[in-house]
Amino acid sequence: MKVRSLDIKVRIEYWLLELRDKIGTPFKPEKEVLKLDIKEGQKVLDYGCGIGSYTFPVAKLVGEKGRVYALDKQPLAIKKVKEKARKEGFHNIITILSDRDTGLPDESVDVILLYGVLPEIKHKEPLLRELYRVLKPNGYLSTRFCFRMKKERILEIMEKTNLFSLKEQKGHILNFSKKSNKNE
Numbered sequence: 001m002k003v004r005s006l007d008i009k010v011r012i013e014y015w016l017l018e019l020r021d022k023i024g025t026p027f028k029p030e031k032e033v034l035k036l037d038i039k040e041g042q043k044v045l046d047y048g049c050g051i052g053s054y055t056f057p058v059a060k061l062v063g064e065k066g067r068v069y070a071l072d073k074q075p076l077a078i079k080k081v082k083e084k085a086r087k088e089g090f091h092n093i094i095t096i097l098s099d100r101d102t103g104l105p106d107e108s109v110d111v112i113l114l115y116g117v118l119p120e121i122k123h124k125e126p127l128l129r130e131l132y133r134v135l136k137p138n139g140y141l142s143t144r145f146c147f148r149m150k151k152e153r154i155l156e157i158m159e160k161t162n163l164f165s166l167k168e169q170k171g172h173i174l175n176f177s178k179k180s181n182k183n184e
Contacts, residue, residue, distance in 0.1 A: 007076075029053040029054050029057055030057040032054070032144075032171075032173065033054055033057045033058050033061065035170040035171065035173055036111065036142060036170075036173070036175075038058060038061045038062060038111055039061075039062070039110075040061070040062060040063040040065060040066060041062060041063065041065040041066045042062050042066050042110040042111060043062075043066060043067045043068075043069070043108060043109050043110050043111075044058050044062060044066070044067070044068045044069070044109065044110060044111045044112070044113065045068075045069045045071065045102060045104070045109045045111070045112045045113065045131075045134065046058065046068060046069065046070050046071065046113045046115075047071050047102075047112060047113065047114050047117060047131065048071065048072055048073075048114065048115070048116060048117030048120075049070035049071060049072045049077060049081060049095075050072060050074075050077050050116070051077060051080050051081070051084075052070060052077075052080065052081040052084055052085075052093075053115075054113050054115060055068055055070045055081055055093060056084065056085075056088070056090065056093075058113070059085075059090050059092050059093050062092060063092070064091065064092055065092075066092055067092055067093075067094060068092060068093045068094070069094050069095075069096055069102065069104065069109070070093055070094070070095050070096065071095075071096040071097075071098055071102060072095075072096075072097065072098075073097070073098060073099040075097060078095045078096075078097045081093065081095055082095055100126065100127055100130060101130055102130060102131075102134050104134045105134070106133055106134065107133075107134065107135065107136045107137060108134055108136070109134045109135055109136060109139060110136055110139045111139055111140060111141075111142060112131050112134070112135055112139070112140075112141040112142065113142050113143075114131070114141060114142065114143040115142075115143060115144050116144070116146075116148075118143060118149055118154065118157070119148040119149040124157055124161070125160075125161050128157075128158075128161045128163050128164070129161070129163065132163045132164070132178060135178050136178075137178060137180070139177075139178065140167055140175045140176060140177050140178070141164055141175070141176045141178075142173055142174070142175045142176075143173070143174050143176070144172045144173055144174070145172055145174060146172065151174065154174060155174075158176060162179065163178070163179055164176035164177065164178060164179060165177055165179055
């Protein structure tokens with residue numbers, strides 16, 4: 001019974017995200033990604049991709065020479081992203097089903113999107129260590145603050161791990177660069 005109620009909860013959440021993406025309230029992911037410095041040919045990890053709200057706009061930006069790794073722990077999310085990618089002809093999206101580890105090589109990703117996921121992660125430091133590992137030295141991690149996690153809390157988490165430093169803020173988006181003196 002618990003699995004069934006979780007499945008219904010996830011489906012409702014995805015339906016609400018689809019509605020947000022269509023009407024653009026409180027924001028539209030397609031416009032949010034334009035605030036990022038994503039270039040053609042880059043490799044981007046959309047960690048906690050959900051239904052692909054950011055995955056698909058980013059896939060357009062990186063083009064066929066780039067890659068978007070869409071990672072989520074929910075099989076339904078991965079299924080939805082795969083189906084939409086196939087239907088809309090995206091060949092630069094690679095899905096990853098995982099609850100933490102990316103399986104990607106060290107320093108292989110230019111940009112990491114960590115949107116709407118941080119509040120749900122119980123053990124934040126191991127996740128941030130994994131993201132640090134796969135991020136290129138000149139890459140950046142991008143996250144958003146919202147009612148579920150305030151800016152101050154995100155900054156506190158990042159400072160505690162000593163892996164990333166705030167590079168810039170663009171509206172509700174916080175971009176962090178990789179510290180070179182990581183705390184191992």
